[in-house]
Amino acid sequence: MKPTLIPNRRTYYVPHPRYGSQPRITGINVENLKDGAYIRCWTASELESWTRKNSFYGIDPAHIGCLIPDTAIVADPSRQVGSSVASTHYYDIEKKCRDCRQLFIFYAEEQRYWYEELQFPVDADCIRCASCRKRSQMLDRLKARYDVLSAAETRTVSEEVEMTLARLDLIEAGIFHPQQIERVRAFLNRHPDHEQTATIRTRLAAITTTA
Ligand SMILES: [Zn+2]
CATH class of the missing domain: 1.25.40 (Serine Threonine Protein Phosphatase 5, Tetratricopeptide repeat)
Known part of the structure; x- marks a missing residue:
């Protein structure tokens, strides 16, 4: 049985002018990282969770910066810069804004735009909501x-x-x-x-x- 995480919480997220205010469900998950999939990890504890559980279901849903299930999109590692391990997928990520302290989503599509179109280093993190x-x-x-x-x-x-x-x-x-x-x-x-x-x-x- 798959635990239900963020999508059923109906949390308020600060809206993003381009991507909206709710997770963008693609139905794609990356459940087995041993298959060569790699998702950008955002904190040491998250990395530990990933390594230990080998799937996002091990991440504490209360952990800020956690991945939102069913939202993955496929990444193009050849277009990414600044990391020894390229991401094969992006997920919508729930984060808390450093300024207003409200929850917002760092969208998978937005990450693709940052890391592949704008070519920001993959280590660059999004710390503030859009507004x-x-x-x-x-x-x-x-x-x-x-x-x-x-x-x-x-x-x-x-x-x-x-x-x-x-x-x-x-x-x-x-x-x-x-x-x-x-x-x-x-x-x-x-x-x-x-x-x-x-x-x-x-x-x-x-x-x-x-x-
Ligand atoms: Zn904010």
């Missing part, structure tokens, strides 16, 4: 833009505004230390009548009351 990843990328771009503005010898007033708004975003996201609030206040002192001043003041008040 946190998007937010994280947005913040990276914002920080890069902030750094450019910050390094400039002179700035226009609109660049000062842009920099101040970016600073607020980065403080709110926890990337900048709250001490940066003083520099926002300094901007307000320099430009008390700018059209963005009211917005900046409101956001600053919200940060300082929650801090």
Whole structure:
């Protein structure tokens, strides 16, 4: 008898814009790794489980990062880079987002895209749900833009505004230390009548009351 694992739990997963919010059932399983099949293992304990049980049924369903049965797809090892052992299959994998702590699925199709189309090293792991990843990328771009503005010898007033708004975003996201609030206040002192001043003041008040 096959134990039932994740598919019957009807868990909420953070939706992925391309792949949805539930496991994508293919009906394919790789039950005998001795047949030359290899699935990318994600943690030492998972690897141990795999080795010991020789099938995913040995993995504790509560273990975060576990494979979802019946979701395997066939991989193309010749297109993968960065690992001595190539994966022959990908599974949908249940993971917990590092940022929002919600469950999400690192889809088998997405892994194929990462490791075969984009040629990310097979060791590259997915640690954030799709929406946190998007937010994280947005913040990276914002920080890069902030750094450019910050390094400039002179700035226009609109660049000062842009920099101040970016600073607020980065403080709110926890990337900048709250001490940066003083520099926002300094901007307000320099430009008390700018059209963005009211917005900046409101956001600053919200940060300082929650801090
Ligand atoms: Zn998340």
